[in-house]
Amino acid sequence: MTARPVTATTLAGTPVRLWDLPVRLVHWCFVVGIGLLWWSAENHRMDLHFKVGLVMLGLVVFRLLWGLVGSSTARFTSFVKGPAAIRAYLAGQKTGTAEHVVGHNPLGALSVLALLGLLALQIGLGLFAQDTDAVNSGPLNFLVGYDLAKEISEIHEVVFNVILAVVALHVAAILYYRFIKHDNLVSPMISGSRVFESEVATPRIAPLWLALVCAVLAAALAVWVSWGLPPFATPFPWDRPAAAAAVPDASSYM
Numbered sequence: 166m167t168a169r170p171v172t173a174t175t176l177a178g179t180p181v182r183l184w185d186l187p188v189r190l191v192h193w194c195f196v197v198g199i200g201l202l203w204w205s206a207e208n209h210r211m212d213l214h215f216k217v218g219l220v221m222l223g224l225v226v227f228r229l230l231w232g233l234v235g236s237s238t239a240r241f242t243s244f245v246k247g248p249a250a251i252r253a254y255l256a257g258q259k260t261g262t263a264e265h266v267v268g269h270n271p272l273g274a275l276s277v278l279a280l281l282g283l284l285a286l287q288i289g290l291g292l293f294a295q296d297t298d299a300v301n302s303g304p305l306n307f308l309v310g311y312d313l314a315k316e317i318s319e320i321h322e323v324v325f326n327v328i329l330a331v332v333a334l335h336v337a338a339i340l341y342y343r344f345i346k347h348d349n350l351v352s353p354m355i356s357g358s359r360v361f362e363s364e365v366a367t368p369r370i371a372p373l374w375l376a377l378v379c380a381v382l383a384a385a386l387a388v389w390v391s392w393g394l395p396p397f398a399t400p401f402p403w404d405r406p407a408a409a410a411a412v413p414d415a416s417s418y419m
Contacts, residue, residue, distance in 0.1 A: 173367040180358040181365060183267065185236040187376040191228050192354055195284070198224065199332065199393040202325070211301040218291045218303075223380075223387035225285050230379040237369040238268035245278065246271040267365050276335050283331060288322045292390060304391050308398060 175181045184192075198221045205214035232241040246254075250266035251271045257264065269277055295302035295314045306314055342348040353359040 174364050175361070177363050177368045178360060180360050181236050181267065181367065182357060182370055183238060183359045183368060184357045185239060185376075186357065186373070187227075187235065188239045189354055189357055191224055191231070194224055194410055195221075195280075199328065202349060203309055203329075211296055214255050214305065215291075215301070218288055219387050219391050221284065222288045222292075222390060223280065223383045224280035225288060227379050227383035229285075230383060231371075231376065233376060234371065234379065236371045239371075241374075244271070244274040248321050253273075265361050265363055267361075267368055275336075276331070276338065276346050280328070280335065283324060283328045287321065287328060290317050290321040290324060294321045305398070306395055307393070331339075396410060 166257050198217055201217045202214060202221070205211070205217060220285050231239050234240075237243050254266075254271045292303040292305040293309050293314055294317050295306050295311075296318070302314065309317065389395070392402055395401040395404075399405075
């Protein structure tokens with residue numbers, strides 16, 4: 166007969182290492198990145214807009230990878246639940262019998278999935294989008310025609326407004342938990358630790374070297390996309406012909 170593995174627990178009143186460093190860094194980078202994307206678009210700083218978009222691409226890819234191999238509280242399998250679990254959680258919140266959740270609760274998981282999904286969609290659209298004058302465009306814009314790129318750009322703007330609405334809802338939920346439920350969700354996302362009123366299972370924290378591997382893979386994908394997906398769509402930068410030197414206008418000598 167095989168013995169069941171013993172799950173480590175943390176006693177009530179003892180700080181629990183809840184969120185690892187990669188999750189916290191990505192979370193706050195998303196906050197800054199969304200703000201920069203909005204500011205750069207509003208101020209027509211499209212050069213900065215595209216650069217931030219590529220950084221956000223790397224962050225989204227990293228978070229998806231970390232959701233598969235990262236710490237237990239970061240893994241999608243630990244917090245993404247079905248409708249039954251969500252109903253049970255809401256019923257427990259209503260009656261005050263809900264158990265303490267280590268990590269994202271089943272309802273909060275919907276917010277995480279919505280934001281990640283919308284960010285992935287928004288960044289994906291931005292890769293093919295172009296500005297009104299077709300002067301600035303995403304790195305994969307050459308794969309689509311002008312008319313399609315224009316439609317993608319319009320959808321790109323709409324999706325960003327949806328992201329802002331979801332962010333506003335997310336902030337409202339945080340304020341509700343802080344002032345109505347007296348549950349501070351921001352502090353653990355800064356410090357990484359939290360104290361529970363009862364004994365809880367201790368989360369398993371993944372090693373930082375694994376985060377580094379995921380970060381390298383995510384960054385490599387973002388760079389590859391920024392190059393135009395060589396060698397399938399464009400040559401590698403080092404295989405491209407050098408730009409022809411500009412010939413001075415004869416009038417400049419006059």
